[in-house]
Amino acid sequence: MDADIIVIGASPAGVMAARNASSKGSKVILLDKKEAAGVPTHPANTFFKGMFDRTGEEVDQSYVIKNLKGAYIITPSGKNVMFEGEAYFLDRKKFDEFYIKQVYENGVDVRFGVEVLNVLRTDGGFIVSTSKGKIKCKLVIVSDGINSRVAALLGMKPIKHTQDIAWSLEAEIEAEGIGEPDYFEYYVGNHAPGWKSTYSPCGGNRATLGMYARRHGKDVSDFFDAWLEKFKSLKGLDEVKIISKSIGGDPIVAIPGDMVADGVMVTGGSAAQSGIGYGMHAGQMCGDVAADAIAKGDTSKSFLQGYRRRWNDVYRTEYYLGRFALETLRKMKDREIDDMMKVFEGEDLTVLSGSPFNQAVQISKMILKNNPSSILSYRAVFRKK
Numbered sequence: 001m002d003a004d005i006i007v008i009g010a011s012p013a014g015v016m017a018a019r020n021a022s023s024k025g026s027k028v029i030l031l032d033k034k035e036a037a038g039v040p041t042h043p044a045n046t047f048f049k050g051m052f053d054r055t056g057e058e059v060d061q062s063y064v065i066k067n068l069k070g071a072y073i074i075t076p077s078g079k080n081v082m083f084e085g086e087a088y089f090l091d092r093k094k095f096d097e098f099y100i101k102q103v104y105e106n107g108v109d110v111r112f113g114v115e116v117l118n119v120l121r122t123d124g125g126f127i128v129s130t131s132k133g134k135i136k137c138k139l140v141i142v143s144d145g146i147n148s149r150v151a152a153l154l155g156m157k158p159i160k161h162t163q164d165i166a167w168s169l170e171a172e173i174e175a176e177g178i179g180e181p182d183y184f185e186y187y188v189g190n191h192a193p194g195w196k197s198t199y200s201p202c203g204g205n206r207a208t209l210g211m212y213a214r215r216h217g218k219d220v221s222d223f224f225d226a227w228l229e230k231f232k233s234l235k236g237l238d239e240v241k242i243i244s245k246s247i248g249g250d251p252i253v254a255i256p257g258d259m260v261a262d263g264v265m266v267t268g269g270s271a272a273q274s275g276i277g278y279g280m281h282a283g284q285m286c287g288d289v290a291a292d293a294i295a296k297g298d299t300s301k302s303f304l305q306g307y308r309r310r311w312n313d314v315y316r317t318e319y320y321l322g323r324f325a326l327e328t329l330r331k332m333k334d335r336e337i338d339d340m341m342k343v344f345e346g347e348d349l350t351v352l353s354g355s356p357f358n359q360a361v362q363i364s365k366m367i368l369k370n371n372p373s374s375i376l377s378y379r380a381v382f383r384k385k
């Protein structure tokens with residue numbers, strides 16, 4: 001064997017899986033077809049402290065471009081609800097470099113510029129065939145991103161609702177003072193079906209604008225163009241310079257499917273574990289269980305289910321509640337979204353605490369107190385659409 005574990009894909013989850021498995025004593029090789037960490041740069045470049053804290057990692061200011069104070073959620077008619085909370089606009093390349101350094105320091109054999117072409121099962125392990133030759137290992141961690149080719153080659157379906165991936169276009173933009181505000185702005189409504197359009201200031205004259213839509217195909221450029229025009233008119237801007245555009249898929253409500261098979265674990269976007277922080281936390285769980293499996297000499301599916309159980313304990317309810325919320329949103333008319341959001345206007349949402357279920361109960365109480373009839377707008381979830 002060349003390694004105990006091969007991690008395929010230096011995604012935030014893959015990097016954490018490699019680091020944790022190696023720090024628990026496994027011999028790990030991390031492969032990525034990218035030229036280097038952060039090259040090319042992934043468009044995911046913001047997160048909230050509350051979400052990142054789940055990883056147990058400290059945010060390091062060396063990779064933060066701008067510290068923000070929270071986000072506004074803005075309804076079709078322009079009503080808004082403010083969420084206070086520390087948030088960050090990242091220099092994603094520096095972020096990736098920061099964590100890959102930890103992986104090197106933990107003794108992982110990191111190989112960029114290596115594409116995995118196939119993974120074959122053998123007695124007691126796998127032969128991973130790559131653009132630079134074959135490598136043998138006992139266990140494979142798949143973290144090659146959304147639409148995982150490697151998981152498909154291994155006969156796994158790690159995302160349950162692939163039709164619900166939010167396809168996205170994010171553009172870096174430039175205009176006078178556009179980067180100055182201290183809050184993200186997320187716009188919901190039928191202009192961004194099933195999810196949101198975004199405005200993320202990153203200081204000075206720079207910001208990003210994003211469009212995330214579900215069930216309208218992978219090409220969301222028409223939605224993005226309309227959002228750009230709407231944004232210009234909202235902000236009174238004649239001209240906005242587009243610096244660059246990125247496209248991709250965000251499995252925000254797609255729900256993990258097969259996370260493990262004999263000798264195989266899937267983590268990060270490949271298993272619908274969306275979000276940088278949540279992906280990293282899932283990667284840590286994955287790496288810990290993988291190392292335990294190697295130490296025990298048991299890489300069976302049944303042993304590896306320990307990863308699924310850990311993930312379920314922390315995130316399953318949250319992901320299903322999130323799916324319910326965004327499915328309702330997708331089916332609502334703009335008027336119903338406005339009605340629903342009225343309940344939260346002027347409320348301090350930072351008081352929401354406890355488990356996702358408890359938070360849902362607290363929200364229900366707010367609805368009953370502020371506008372009980374708005375509960376009717378939630379009927380939308382039963383619509384066929």
Ligand SMILES: Cc1cc2nc3c(=O)[nH]c(=O)nc-3n(C[C@H](O)[C@H](O)[C@H](O)COP(=O)(O)OP(=O)(O)OC[C@H]3O[C@@H](n4cnc5c(N)ncnc54)[C@H](O)[C@@H]3O)c2cc1C
Nearest residue numbers: 009011033044045046116144145248249268269274275276
């Ligand atoms: C436009 C956009 C913006 C987003 N913005 C945010 C945001 O601001 N904050 C946030 O939390 N989330 C954001 N997300 C969600 C985010 O993408 C994911 O949660 C996170 O980046 C997940 O990464 P991943 O696990 O999908 O893998 P990726 O980061 O895509 O990594 C997969 C890696 O696998 C490598 N790879 C693939 N195939 C192979 C192969 N065959 N051989 C070797 N290597 C391979 C790739 O090179 C890549 O490095 C955004 C998503 C999109 C599409």
